[in-house]
Structures are given as structure tokens and as C-alpha cells.
Amino acid sequence: MADFPTTARVVIIGGGVVGVSTLYHLARAGWTDCVLLEKNELTAGSTWHAAGNCPNFSNSWAVMNMQRYGLEMYRSLGGEVGYPINYHVTGALRLAHSRERMQEFEHVASMARAQGLGMEMCTPAELKEHNPFIELHDLAGGLWDPLDGDIDPAQLTQALAKGAREAGGQIHRFTPATGIDCDGGEWIVHTDKGAIRCEKVVNAAGYYAQRVGEWFRPHGGRRVPAVVMSHQYFLTEEIPELAAWTAEKGHKMPMVRDVDSSYYLRQDKNGLNLGPYERNCKAHWVTPEDPMPEDFSFQLYPDDLDRLEWYIEDAMARMPLLGQSGVGRVINGPIPYAPDGLPMLGPMPGVPNAFEAHSFTFGIAQGGGAGKVMAEWITQGETEWDMWDVDPRRYTAHADHDFTLAKALETYGHEYAMHFPHYAWPAGRDKKLSPLHDRLRDAGGQMGAYNGWERANYFAKPGDDTAEAATQTWDRDGPWAARVREEVVAVRDDVGVLDLPGFSRFALAGPGAAEWLRGRIAGALPKVGRMTLGYFPDSRGRILTEMSILRHAEDDFTLITAAPAQWHDYELLRDALPQEGEISLTDRTDAVSTLILCGPKSRALLAPLAPEADLALPWLSHQEASVEGKPALLARVCFAGELGWEIHAAPEDMPAIYDAIIAGGATPFGMFALNSMRLEKGYRTWKGDLSQEYTLLEAGLDRFMRLDKSEAFPGKDALIAERETGPQRRFVTLVVEGNPQDAPPMATLRLNGDAVGEVTSGGYGYRVDASIALGVVRAEAAVPGTELTVEIYGQSYRAMVQPDAPLWDRENARIRAQEV
Numbered sequence: 018m019a020d021f022p023t024t025a026r027v028v029i030i031g032g033g034v035v036g037v038s039t040l041y042h043l044a045r046a047g048w049t050d051c052v053l054l055e056k057n058e059l060t061a062g063s064t065w066h067a068a069g070n071c072p073n074f075s076n077s078w079a080v081m082n083m084q085r086y087g088l089e090m091y092r093s094l095g096g097e098v099g100y101p102i103n104y105h106v107t108g109a110l111r112l113a114h115s116r117e118r119m120q121e122f123e124h125v126a127s128m129a130r131a132q133g134l135g136m137e138m139c140t141p142a143e144l145k146e147h148n149p150f151i152e153l154h155d156l157a158g159g160l161w162d163p164l165d166g167d168i169d170p171a172q173l174t175q176a177l178a179k180g181a182r183e184a185g186g187q188i189h190r191f192t193p194a195t196g197i198d199c200d201g202g203e204w205i206v207h208t209d210k211g212a213i214r215c216e217k218v219v220n221a222a223g224y225y226a227q228r229v230g231e232w233f234r235p236h237g238g239r240r241v242p243a244v245v246m247s248h249q250y251f252l253t254e255e256i257p258e259l260a261a262w263t264a265e266k267g268h269k270m271p272m273v274r275d276v277d278s279s280y281y282l283r284q285d286k287n288g289l290n291l292g293p294y295e296r297n298c299k300a301h302w303v304t305p306e307d308p309m310p311e312d313f314s315f316q317l318y319p320d321d322l323d324r325l326e327w328y329i330e331d332a333m334a335r336m337p338l339l340g341q342s343g344v345g346r347v348i349n350g351p352i353p354y355a356p357d358g359l360p361m362l363g364p365m366p367g368v369p370n371a372f373e374a375h376s377f378t379f380g381i382a383q384g385g386g387a388g389k390v391m392a393e394w395i396t397q398g399e400t401e402w403d404m405w406d407v408d409p410r411r412y413t414a415h416a417d418h419d420f421t422l423a424k425a426l427e428t429y430g431h432e433y434a435m436h437f438p439h440y441a442w443p444a445g446r447d448k449k450l451s452p453l454h455d456r457l458r459d460a461g462g463q464m465g466a467y468n469g470w471e472r473a474n475y476f477a478k479p480g481d482d483t484a485e486a487a488t489q490t491w492d493r494d495g496p497w498a499a500r501v502r503e504e505v506v507a508v509r510d511d512v513g514v515l516d517l518p519g520f521s522r523f524a525l526a527g528p529g530a531a532e533w534l535r536g537r538i539a540g541a542l543p544k545v546g547r548m549t550l551g552y553f554p555d556s557r558g559r560i561l562t563e564m565s566i567l568r569h570a571e572d573d574f575t576l577i578t579a580a581p582a583q584w585h586d587y588e589l590l591r592d593a594l595p596q597e598g599e600i601s602l603t604d605r606t607d608a609v610s611t612l613i614l615c616g617p618k619s620r621a622l623l624a625p626l627a628p629e630a631d632l633a634l635p636w637l638s639h640q641e642a643s644v645e646g647k648p649a650l651l652a653r654v655c656f657a658g659e660l661g662w663e664i665h666a667a668p669e670d671m672p673a674i675y676d677a678i679i680a681g682g683a684t685p686f687g688m689f690a691l692n693s694m695r696l697e698k699g700y701r702t703w704k705g706d707l708s709q710e711y712t713l714l715e716a717g718l719d720r721f722m723r724l725d726k727s728e729a730f731p732g733k734d735a736l737i738a739e740r741e742t743g744p745q746r747r748f749v750t751l752v753v754e755g756n757p758q759d760a761p762p763m764a765t766l767r768l769n770g771d772a773v774g775e776v777t778s779g780g781y782g783y784r785v786d787a788s789i790a791l792g793v794v795r796a797e798a799a800v801p802g803t804e805l806t807v808e809i810y811g812q813s814y815r816a817m818v819q820p821d822a823p824l825w826d827r828e829n830a831r832i833r834a835q836e837v
């Protein structure tokens with residue numbers, strides 16, 4: 018074919034709404050030398066049969082950002098590109114059956130307001146005003162989003178395609194990509210019309226993404242963790258009453274989502290569309306006996322209305338109109354699910370210059386924003402918003418087929434579930450077990466999964482209520498609270514031990530390693546035998562990550578980082594390493610496990626177990642030592658903010674060390690207690706307090722920065738410029754008063770009624786007996802002593818800005834304690 022391209026900067030595989038939106042945004046960013054390949058006609062995957070519902074609602078700030086941006090864009094897109102789109106902005110109601118659901122809505126509405134969206138809470142009577150066809154039984158109220166609605170997914174995709182073509186992007190339909198090769202750092206994408214050599218590739222193949230992903234495995238890729246679920250909705254025949262109402266009002270009925278019953282109901286022409294997320298859901302193509310067909314373009318699964326029976330009955334009671342007409346058409350189509358039901362959008366794990374934009378369960382609503390995000394990744398290497406919630410690297414090696422299937426079934430069946438802070442979802446568990454797992458369980462450990470690693474959240478005592486029902490609350494207090502307090506008290510007054518498997522850990526060594534690392538972090542390196550926190554900024558001075566840097570020799574380091582950051586941080590380092598030279602980087606996460614031993618009596622407990630260790634070495638030192646006869650690395654640091662050590666040792670040696678520590682009188686404590694104590698110290702957590710939404714200066718990390726050092730590092734110029742003008746926002750520690758629920762992330766902070774910032778994490782400090790929130794606010798609101806308010810699940814509470822010092826042990830005397 019004469020006009021088939023042989024080169025391009027970017028090749029996008031897949032012409033659904035997401036791939037086309039990516040092409041559109043690339044072209045609009047001036048990247049016109051980009052090609053999209055579609056095996057069939059555009060929209061042939063999931064896009065053509067989508068219901069087209071377009072919510073703004075999300076519990077995730079990143080996803081809400083994508084949806085808000087996309088829906089705004091859709092409202093003008095048709096006019097801009099000259100391709101009319103049927104887009105009905107009808108508004109939509111979410112119904113709440115319980116107080117907890119109302120609280121969830123309040124929180125999301127508050128987040129939405131911070132994004133400039135006008136969501137409103139409704140009483141049952143107000144619900145009826147918005148939609149006269151609903152019955153009000155079981156309802157506590159609801160939420161109204163005036164900008165929700167439905168769009169024609171095919172028209173949306175075609176409009177994006179028209180805009181992309183006109184801006185210079187190329188679309189080749191009926192051109193399946195058939196494989197890829199890598200040659201001299203460039204990709205060669207094969208098709209039966211020829212091969213295209215390109216710099217970057219995007220896997221936007223929808224529910225075929227796992228298959229396309231297989232081509233990248235020889236190049237460092239992993240099996241894409243997604244399964245294909247069957248998702249159904251049905252359309253009724255015309256309902257005369259609805260037709261008459263629509264004719265009279267001149268607009269469609271607002272959509273209704275009965276999230277506690279798990280379905281949506283909306284008007285389609287003059288009938289209704291009912292779409293449930295059923296508990297007894299079904300995955301397809303997940304066994305060798307039921308392989309995914311080579312091509313399923315524009316096809317559907319057989320109708321399976323039996324599965325929906327309960328939901329249909331419930332919906333007929335909620336909106337009797339539904340019973341006035343028969344089922345017209347059933348759509349049962351494939352929809353890809355990642356374990357958490359969020360898309361995979363970002364760099365492809367393990368594979369440089371390759372990206373993923375697939376596994377969308379709300380791809381119509383999110384496609385516009387996804388294209389913007391993907392184009393930013395490709396053209397700038399970083400995104401405007403922190404996109405960790407959807408970053409493909411959030412799932413690491415534990416996300417195998419069984420895990421993914423179990424989680425996808427759980428997630429689909431609970432699509433609208435509330436995610437309570439003290440509940441650990443049960444599917445896909447026990448993927449990575451500490452050698453101490455049985456000991457922790459025997460001691461009452463209530464486990465949670467952290468990047469697949471099982472860690473104790475707290476230790477229950479016989480007779481404690483550990484049932485799921487007790488956790489279905491946003492409240493701080495529950496059966497766990499007394500235990501968490503006891504664990505904190507043990508650490509404060511005596512000695513505690515926490516099993517912390519799965520700390521991400523990298524060995525960085527070789528000539529030039531120190532010089533190289535100095536050029537990546539904003540601060541200084543520790544001396545040999547010492548450790549520090551290193552902050553890695555992006556080009557705008559925003560926080561990419563934080564790592565503990567332990568220096569063993571001039572050019573020999575251990576870097577330790579959060580469990581979920583394993584792949585993200587490894588790739589951050591790997592991608593920046595010089596091609597030439599002898600600096601080596603090794604992931605040692607599985608080779609070493611960690612205990613935190615801390616509390617004022619930790620030194621006395623450790624001394625006889627580690628007789629050769631020098632326990633007088635100061636805070637932020639580390640040493641090789643043997644503990645209970647086992648080789649270990651002792652790091653004099655403690656995230657709980659007490660005298661303490663991290664004990665790093667081989668997993669197989671941990672049982673002996675742990676048993677000796679327990680025999681020495683330590684109380685096991687869990688992640689809830691650790692979180693409480695780190696808040697009291699103002700210690701930040703990755704992707705909670707430390708996100709790409711903030712610069713290092715905004716996050717108050719000044720003392721970890723050396724802007725006057727001679728080495729260049731990413732973001733240095735931006736940070737110097739920001740320091741000169743002074744950061745516009747500042748990190749604050751707040752004490753909240755009178756609140757039965759601790760402040761959730763993204764709770765809005767106000768000064769004299771004006772929104773000035775948000776909470777990044779919150780919890781209860783049992784040593785200081787106060788509810789604590791960490792957050793970022795406009796500089797003028799950050800002055801210690803300022804009285805702010807914080808919106809917590811719909812209630813406003815006083816939140817006092819604290820001095821810039823830890824709430825517990827302000828002088829850090831306890832962590833530095835030297836007497837032996």
C-alpha cells in the first residue's frame with residue numbers, strides 16, 4: 018500500500034474511544050506524526066455497545082479529574098470539530114439507603130465542589146422533585162449531579178477521530194497490529210499492510226489488551242492483569258407515560274443510580290435502560306476451555322437475564338414505570354476489569370517507551386480525560402494530575418490470573434461499594450506471606466494486603482467482634498479502637514514489634530553511584546553508615562517519590578521505599594541510569610524482610626539479642642549486626658517516632674528473631690497503630706501526603722532540600738524559582754475537634770468559609786489524644802494558630818493549624834534517646 022506509513026513517532030493499537038482520544042490529544046499537542054491501528058471498524062470493541070452514561074462521581078480524585086475534564090470537553094466537542102454528538106446532560110441522582118451512604122455522598126460532593134462541580138445533597142422529597150417516577154421506600158436521601166448524562170459512544174469516538182485526523186493524526190481501520198519487535202531502541206509494529214517503525218507504542222486494545230500485552234513480554238513486560246467480564250443492560254419498549262412526560266417537559270428524565278441495590282436506570286429514547294452490576298456476575302474467556310476468540314468485533318454474548326432477576330424486581334419497585342413495558346433489546350457485552358476496576362493508564366510496567374491505556378470500565382466517561390493523560394505521558398513524561406490511582410504499575414507480580422479473576426469478580430459485584438477505612442476486602446488475599454504470618458494470625462492479627470503482602474492491621478483479642486458488619490462505618494471507633502490504643506500505649510511506654518514484609522528495596526552500587534544519585538534527589542546524600550530521606554522531584558519540582566537512602570560505602574546504597582511503590586520507584590531509577598558505566602540496580606524486595614522494634618525499652622530488649630551491635634549509635638545510623646545469631650541490618654530509625662530500630666534480615670531468619678523479641682516482652686502492633694503514630698510525628702506517606710499534586714516546597718520538605726548544591730537534579734530550576742516567590746501552598750498539621758470520624762483524604766479545608774486546600778491524610782493520635790489531619794493549604798491559611806474548618810462526611814469541624822513541629826515529642830528527644 019503506497020500510503021501506508023513506515024515510520025511514526027507513536028503507534029496506538031486500538032480504535033475505541035480511549036485510543037482515538039489519545040490520538041486526538043497527541044495531534045492537538047502538535048504530535049501529528051502518530052498512527053492509530055484498528056483491527057476492524059472504530060468502536061468495534063466495547064465502545065459501540067456502551068450505554069454511554071457519563072458520571073462525574075468518583076471516590077478517586079484522579080478519576081474525577083479525568084471525568085470532569087472529559088465531560089466538559091464533550092459539551093463543546095461536536096461543535097468544535099463539526100461532528101454533532103447526541104449528548105444529553107440530564108443530571109443524575111444517586112440514591113442512598115443508609116446514613117453511611119449519605120456520608121459517602123457528602124464527601125464526594127465536597128471533593129466535586131473543590132473541582133468546581135456543583136453536586137448537591139438531596140432529601141427524599143427533593144429526589145422526587147428531580148425525578149417524579151421514583152418511589153422513596155428505604156431511602157435516606159441522595160446526591161444530585163446536574164452535569165451527569167449520557168452520550169452516544171460511537172458519535173463521540175467519530176468526533177474525536179475527525180478532530181484527530183484534521184489535526185494531522187492518521188487512522189488505519191481494518192488494520193490489525195499483529196506483533197511487535199524492538200530494534201535499536203525503536204519499536205516495529207507489524208501489520209499485514211506493512212511494518213511501522215516508531216518511538217513509542219500505546220496498548221489501547223480494550224478487552225484484547227492482555228493479548229497485545231503478551232507481545233511485550235520478551236521486552237520486559239508482564240501478563241496484563243485484567244479479565245473480561247460480561248456486562249448487561251436492557252432497553253424496554255417505549256413507555257407512553259414517559260413519552261408524554263418528555264414531550265411536556267422538553268427534556269429526558271434524569272438518570273437514577275440505586276447504588277445500594279447496585280443498578281442504574283435511565284431514559285433511552287422513550288423507554289428505560291436498566292443496567293445492574295450483579296453479585297452473581299460472570300467472567301468470560303478465563304479458562305483454557307473457553308479461549309478468547311481471535312475476533313469478537315461488534316459481537317455480544319447471549320442474553321442472560323436470569324442473572325438480573327433480583328435487580329429487575331427491585332428496580333420495578335423503585336420505578337414502577339419500568340413494569341409498564343416489555344424488554345426490547347438486551348446488550349450483554351465484554352468489558353475488561355483490572356483487579357480494582359480502575360483503568361490501566363500510564364507507562365507499561367517493565368517496558369520503556371511503551372504505554373497502557375486499557376481496561377476501562379467507564380471508558381466513555383473517562384475516555385476524554387484518558388486521552389489527555391496519555392498524551393501528557395507520551396509528550397512530557399509526566400502528567401498534570403497525580404495519576405497513581407490508575408497507574409499500571411500499582412499491580413506488581415502478585416497480580417496473577419487467579420488474583421485478578423478473584424478481585425475482578427469482587428469488584429464488579431461491588432461496583433458501587435463504599436470503601437470503609439477499617440475494612441479489608443477478602444478476595445485475592447494471601448498472595449505474599451511473611452514468614453511470621455501464622456504467628457501473627459495466631460496472635461489475633463487482622464490482616465490487610467499491601468502490594469499483595471499480608472500485614473497485621475491490628476491484633477484482636479478473644480471475644481472481639483471481627484465480623485465485616487462491624488467495619489461498615491466511617492467512624493473512628495469500632496471493635497479495633499481499644500486494641501489500637503493498647504498497641505500504641507505499649508510502644509509509647511514499653512516496647513512493640515511490627516512485622517513489615519514487602520518494604521520495596523533496591524541495591525544501587527558501582528563506580529559513580531553516589532554522584533548519579535546526587536543528581537536525582539533534591540537533598541544531600543548521607544555519609545557512609547548513615548541514612549536519610551531522599552526526595553525525587555519531577556521537572557516541575559513536584560514529588561515523584563521518597564526513598565530512605567542507606568549508605569554502606571562511597572558508592573554502595575540500599576534504597577527503601579513504600580510497598581506499593583515497588584515497580585514505580587524501580588523504574589524511576591532504572592530509566593534515569595546512565596546507559597554506559599557500571600552502576601547496578603537490583604530489586605531485593607523479596608530477599609529481605611523487616612521488623613520495626615520500638616519503644617523506650619527497645620534498646621534493653623535488643624541488647625542481649627544483638628550483643629555485638631553498638632546500640633549507642635545515633636539516630637539515622639545503620640550497622641550490620643547479628644540478632645539472635647542471624648545476620649541483620651539494624652537501622653536506627655522508627656516511623657512510629659519512638660526510640661527504635663528497623664531490623665532487616667533474610668525472611669528465613671525472621672522467625673527466630675521475632676520469637677526472641679516476643680520472648681523478650683515486646684507487644685505486637687499493627688499498621689493502624691503505626692499510622693496513628695506517624696501522624697503524630699507529621700511523617701508523610703507516599704501517594705497520600707506525598708503526591709505529584711504538590712511540589713517539595715509546598716509539601717514542607719525544605720529541610721530535605723539543598724537547592725544550593727552544585728549538582729543539577731530534575732526540577733531544580735523550578736524549585737529555585739518557587740522559593741524566590743514563596744510557595745503558594747503550604748503543608749500543615751491540623752488538630753480537628755469534636756469529630757467522630759477522622760478526616761478522609763481530600764476533605765476540603767476552609768478559612769472563613771472559603772476553600773483553601775485539602776486533607777492529604779487523617780487519623781487519630783492516641784499518644785496526644787487528638788484527631789490529626791495533614792494537609793496542604795494556601796500559604797495565608799498555613800500560619801500556626803489559624804482556625805480552619807474541615808468538611809468530614811458533610812459536617813464541618815474546627816481544625817487548628819499547628820506549629821511546624823511534631824505533635825508528639827516536639828524536640829525528637831525520644832527517637833534520639835542515647836542512654837544505654
Ligand SMILES: Cc1cc2nc3c(=O)[nH]c(=O)nc-3n(C[C@H](O)[C@H](O)[C@H](O)COP(=O)(O)OP(=O)(O)OC[C@H]3O[C@@H](n4cnc5c(N)ncnc54)[C@H](O)[C@@H]3O)c2cc1C
Nearest residue numbers: 031033035056062063064068069070194223379380381382
Ligand atoms: C454493556 C456495557 C455498557 C457500558 N456502559 C458504559 C457507560 O454507560 N459508560 C461508560 O463510561 N462506559 C461504559 N461501558 C464501558 C465502555 O464500553 C468501555 O470502558 C470503553 O468502551 C473502553 O474503550 P476502549 O477504547 O478502552 O476499548 P474498546 O472500545 O474495546 O477499543 C479497543 C479497540 O482495540 C481494537 N484492537 C484490539 N486488538 C487490536 C489489534 N491487535 N490491532 C488493532 N486494533 C486492535 C479493538 O478492535 C477495539 O476496537 C460499558 C461497557 C459495556 C460492556
